Amino acid sequence: MAGILKVPGAFDVTPHKVSLCILLQVYASPNQLFVPFPFSSFAQHNRLGLFLLALTKSCDDILEPKLHELINQSREIGSSSIDWLADHLISRLSSLSSPDDLFNLFTEMRGVLAGQDAGIVEDDQIILDPNSNLGIFLRRCILAFNLLSFEGVCHLLTNIASYCKEVLSSRAPHEAHLDGSGVNLMEASEYENMDLENLVFEKVTEEIEAKKKAGERIPFHLHVPTPIFGLVEDIELSAKPTFKQSTKGKEAISYAMTLDGSSGAVDHGFFLRSNWQIQGYLLEQTDAIEKHGSSFPLNALEFMLGQLQKLAPELHRVHFLRYLNSLYHDDYASALENLHKYFDYSAGIEGFDGIPPSSGFNNSGRYEIALLCSGMLHFHFGHPKQAVEALTEAVRVSQQHSNDTCLAYTLAAICNLLSEIGISNASGLLGSSYSPVANMGTSLSIHQQLFVLLKESLKRAESLKLKRLVASNHLAMAKFHLMHVQRPVLSFGPKASMKLITSPINVCKELRLSSNLISDFDIESSMMITDGSLSTTWLKNLHRQRGSSVIFEETEPGNRSNASSFFSQPNSIPGSVSQLVGASYLLRATAWEMYGSAPLARMNALVYATCFADCASSVDAAVAYGKLIQYLAAYKGYKAAFAALKTVEEKFISVSKSQIMVLKLQLLHERALHRGHSKLAQQICDELAVLSSPVTGVDMDLKAEASFRHARTLLAAKQFSEAAAVAHALFCMCYKFNLRVQDASTLLLLAEIHKKSGNAVLGIPYALASLSFCESFNLDLLKASATLTLAELWLSLGSIHAKRALTLIHSALPMILGHGGLELRARAHIAEAKCHLSDASFSVPETSGVVLDSLRQACDELQILEYHELAAEAFYLMAITFDKMGQLEEREQAASSFQKHIMALEKVTDEEDPLLK
Amino acid sequence: MGSKEICRNELRIAVRQLSDRCLYSASKWAAEQLVGIELDPVKFTPSNTRFQRGSSSIRRRFRTNEIMSTPIAGVSYVSTPVMEEDDIVDGDFYLLAKSYFDCREYRRAAHVLRDQSGKKAVFLQCYALYLAGENRKDEENIELEGPLGKSDAVNKELVSLERELSMLRKNGSIDPFGLYLYGLVLKEKGSEHLARNLLVESVNSYPWNWSAWSELQSLCTTIDILHSLPLNNHWMKDFFLAGAYQELRMHNESLAKYEYLQGTFSFSNYIQAQIAKAQYSLREFEQVEVIFEELLRNDPYRVEDMDMYSNVLYAKECFSALSYLAHRVFMTDKYRPESCCIIGNYYSLKGQHEKSVMYFRRALKLNKNCLSAWTLMGHEYVEMKNTPAAVDAYRRAVDINPCDYRAWYGLGQAYEMMGMPFYALHYFRKSVFLQPSDSRLWIAMAQCYETEQLHMLEESIKCYRRAANCNDREAIALHKLAKLHCELGRLEEAAFYYKKDLERMEAEERDGPNMVEALLFLATHGKDQKRFEEAEVYCTRLLDYTGPEKETAKSLLRGMRMAQSGFPSMSAEHFPP
Secondary structure, three states: OOOOOOOOOOOOOOHHHHHHHHHHHHHOOOOOOOOOOOOOOHHHHHHHHHHHHHHHHHHHOOOOOOHHHHHHHHOOOOHHHHHHHHHHHHHHHHOOOOHHHHHHHHHHHHHHEOOHHHHOOOOOOOOEOOOOHHHHHHHHHHHHHHHOOHHHHHHHHHHHHHHHHHHHHHHHHHHHOHHHHHHHHHHHHHHHOOOHHHHHHHHHHHHHHHHHHHHHOOHHHOOOHHHHHHHHHHHHHHOHHHHHHHHOHHHHHHHHHHHHHOHHHHHOOOOOOOHHHHHHHHHHHHHHHHHHHHHOOHHHHHHHHHHHHHHOOOOOHHHHHHHHHHHHOOOHHHHHHHHHHHHHHHOOOOOOOOOOOOOOOOOOOOHHHHHHHHHHHHHHOOOHHHHHHHHHHHHHHHHHOOOHHHHHHHHHHHHHHHHHHOHHHHOOOOOOOOOOOOOOOOOOOHHHHHHHHHHHHHHHHHHOOOHHHHHHHHHHHHHHHHHOOEOOOOOOOOOOOOOOEOOHHHHHHHHHHHHHHHHHHHHOHHHHOOHHHHOOHHHHHHHHHHHHHHHHOOOOHHHHHHHHHHHHOOOOOOHHHHHHHHHHHHHHHHHHHHHOOHHHHHHHHHHHHHHHOOOOOHHHHHHHHHHHHHHHHHHHOHHHHHHHHHHHHHHOOOOOOOHHHHHHHHHHHHHHHHHOOHHHHHHHHHHHHHHOOOOOOOOHHHHHHHHHHHHHHHHHOOOHHHHHHHHHHHHHHHHHOOOHHHHHHHHHHHHHHHHHOOOHHHHHHHHHHHHHHHHHHOOHHHHHHHHHHHHHHHHHOOHHHHHHHHHHHHHHHHHHHHHOOHHHHHHHHHHHHHHHHHOOOOOHHHHHHHHHHHHHHHHHHHHHHOOHHHHHHHHHHHHHHHHHHOOHHHHHHHHHHHHHHHHHHHOOOOOOOOOOO | OHHHHHHHHHHHHHHHHHHHOOOHHHHHHHHHHHHHOOOOOOOOOHHHHHHHOOOOHHHHHHOOOOOOOOOOOOOOOOOOOOOOOOOHHHHHHHHHHHHHHHOOOHHHHHHHOOOOOOHHHHHHHHHHHHHHHHHHHHHHHHHOOOOOOOOOOOOOOHHHHHHHHHHHHHHOOOOHHHHHHHHHHHHHHOOHHHHHHHHHHHHHHOOOOHHHHHHHHHHOOOHHHHHHOOOOOOHHHHHHHHHHHHHOOOHHHHHHHHHHHOOOOOOOHHHHHHHHHHHHHOOOHHHHHHHHHHHHHHOOOOOOOHHHHHHHHHHOOOHHHHHHHHHHHHHHOOOOHHHHHHHHHHHHHHOOHHHHHHHHHHHHHHOOOOHHHHHHHHHHHHHOOOHHHHHHHHHHHHHHOOOOHHHHHHHHHHHHHOOOHHHHHHHHHHHHHHOOOOHHHHHHHHHHHHOOOOOOHHHHHHHHHHHHHOOOOOOHHHHHHHHHHHHOOOHHHHHHHHHHHHHHHHHHOOOOHHHHHHHHHHHHHHHHOOOHHHHHHHHHHHOOOOOHHHHHHHHHHHHHHHHHOOOOOOOHHHOOO
């Protein structure tokens, strides 16, 4: 991207590297004998070698350890030699007082390497192979030193002086209480260290320590086991990846957090290693922000970015991150400011530095992206008008610069905008100035415009082979088909059929198409690894660990090991792809929910929650969990649902204004209704209504839901005319905003209201209307429930209609028993029993089995739900049946159960609900 | 005037004291003001008034305010204190150190003074160390330029200096100059509040150190801070306030202050230049030019502020004057950012934008934070149609000083050029916020709204109205307002604005197609509204013009006469001429 200006990955000589060189010299001093001087054994010598290896591997990290950290780390090598080593290191470093000393030092270093005369090698001589890791490191250092200008040497010298100074000044007290504070210091340094290499190293050293402690139990044999130690260590080292992945998850989290918190890290300054790493780090952060949304720590990142910017003023992506950060924390002014800043700086060529822009973007190819981003920004902050203006301009500019990619994305964004902001809001929005697609007349309805746009965008994305965009367009299309009842598009003339339909087949098709994406990415995954992210795989690992441990904490424990082994191999599918695929599952779940197949909906949600949760944004994950909990509530009762809700709430603790809150209120409301606490229900209902935005046309779903629940509450409180009024208003609103699905359920509610108010004749047309709505929109479960209501209505008209009602019930029963929730099933059972009972031709002794069976089931189900009213009814019917059959004992039992439920219903306890707080 | 004599005496001593402490720029400033005080022509020979020749009648002509005759800033309560002198042997060391200092061998100077305890010596030692550190910092900035433009060089002496100065302050053995240096160090370290307090303390006890004042001025970023400073009354405070007002874009206040100061320092080049700056901000180019001409006559080798003069010459397209100026500064000192900017301006005027960019770049190399160079370079890139580079340059200017409305305007312009009017609006909004009295900014914004892509005419009208209210020199706004209202079918409003526009054109004796358009509209409108006399007047005026309008006017007249003379509704069309 454009932020990169100069050659990445410059290898400078730093004080840390100089001290590594000195240690290397100790390790491989050419004139030493079998076991070099400070070491008492091979093992110690080997350990120093391993230590150096680890350090050289981590020398490209962003942060270099300070001298005292280095010494503390090296303390783990062995007790006898370390003090000598540290002293040697410090004295060598502090003896460097002139540039010439440095020159001499590096000339000496050359001696460490085996030169051409390496032919005469004695057996016991230690030489450093120039082609070994350590040798290459040393050679790089020497080369880098030789490339330095005299000024560079002077700077190195002053840096070394300040590098030493801290240790020299702190050394005396440090040694004074070596036992106590040494550990503390080490711990402190542990948290300042952020890179995996060191982390691994420390783990290894911890292990060594542990082994040593184990060894110390037999103090007299200390000499003997040390070589064995060395061996064991080697094995452990080679096996380290599995080790770190499996057990140290928690610790890794804390490291990752210090990175985010960064207070310790930035204090002692960054050593900017390479642009790639910074870029990769920024990419990581971007993902993290998008994933965690507002729960991401604002100030910590802001601080970090401030530091970064100070160090690297030409790294403009920092501004973009700032933008994202403030966007997700709803800071409009700062988001806008940073967005403009980023694009002002990074757009096109980099000003006059004379550095050509990186490949892939033409000179002016980014301003349309700026517009796209600013459109999304306005959209995010709820300024649809500005958003449309910006996006329209983006369309125009990208057409001008023939940037088809951006155009496709912009179209997708416009579609998104149109489908989100609600229909009534949008009309008039797309005024005269608006015609991104030339052939689109303004006479078309917003729906049709949206449809045409979606098509257009999809076509474009397909022709440009933007796979992700294609997939997301397919998803948008599926959503469109799912949510929008449409007349056949572009049908003219009087003969055109005006039937409203939804097309589940299309939904299914689009969903399939969108998940094809993942197979595409399997094939070409290698191309998708961005340069920056490659160099920060270690960071990714940390993040993954965090992600996985969050997700699998509460789920089955068996999953965890699975997950970590899954993640330990590099994941070839980019996060955005799996996010998209995940979204398709989520949408599938929603679709099934609407079409009325509970098991399938549950299955899809489950797939999402288990497979895609780690790459999902927290909002999406919350939706999936919400669906699962709703399922629990409907099929397993409230106890299970609330238990699950509790764990989920802990997980999404930061996402305050989210689905989880809505879900909780929904569940509470439902339960309050069932238990007959209408006051509480009303209160919850009001709370739900408050959650939605006060702007008209925004958050329509939530508003409809709140109003629907309000009507139900009134109905439960037997205020029929008020309930009917609310339901009417709701119907009008839904009609106005084209929420056809809600229309169907509102009609059903109206039927229900009339039924309850004893006005069955009035109710029947509503039920029929709802039925026909459901039929044309393929809402199977709702249809079954409408059929049931219809049957109940017929039944309440008199026993002559019992037969008809029974047929109706029987027709709906397969659907209800297969997919319906507890309440619906219970209702069906009761209605069936009632039909039998009221049927004149019905004789108790013969068919009582059927009646009792369904009543018993209904009772069980209703008791789980604590639905006192219906349960009382069921028990009442049961008692009557038993009475007719003459089984007095059972009759008494049923009657007492009836009494219990009636009592519970009447004694509306004002117990404080712990969940409500 | 007694106060003049007082000022003169104070300054005379101050110049010596300041240059004794090697505070050269402050002493330069003081000396300039000293010479700038008007002399009594009776007492002095012409050679003394050398600098004051040409006490221009031209300038007097432009002077608007009468000089107030109140004595300057009350009575100054501090008379120049006689600074204690260190004893003779130490004085010798001091002399040596000062010579080293004068040869820019700062560390040597500091070394000579290492054991001295006199206040003067201590100050000079610290100051030398500070300057040595600054020098080193500049060098390191170049040496250390990292792969990402990182340059975190700091003045390494700051820490030790702060320690020493704070100790001195605790002992109470710090003099006003030490306080100034302490403030400087703290400002560099970023503790602005403390720095402000110290500088206030310094200027309160020794008000003649202009460097302290100007550091203080740079720390006053808002008007509230400025008003909260506990400053004692002294005539130097007026200089300070005038400068601070200018920085805070309160140009009229600043101008008033300077004109008041001119009563005493009537020949001060500094004040003249500052007045020119204020006038420039108020876009009174004529006056600025006059002032600069005079300045150059008196002080031909001046480079400071001359880039502003070149801007004026550029705006007035005075090729030869600009080239003359460029040549002059080039000969004087070509490695000054100002000189480079002037040369850049010259090339820009000549249409050689590449060369001009080269000179602006040189200016930026000399001073990375040269605001005007960034902005001007942005203009050049706009001319060269290299909008991305222009955007970058403007953006840097804005990041150096977020109150630079010109750069914001430039950004907006660049984006508008790229056909992104909606995006450009953001920048115009910013610039208008900073300078709401500039009609050009409002017009630019209105034009954005007016573009066919956005076509938000209501907003556009609002902007034009604002532009018309703030002295729209090019008189675009009124005409546009009339046209837009006409387009929206609001004929009464349109007529109102056409009339206004007409009045204005009459007042300014301008003529042209706008005039014809206004007359034609008014004539037709008058006729439609049955205000025949009015319409007739406009028609007759139209007859003075050639072209199709004349014919239309004739037919209109004929139609009206007929309507008036009783022929019912026979329009002119039936009687083609």
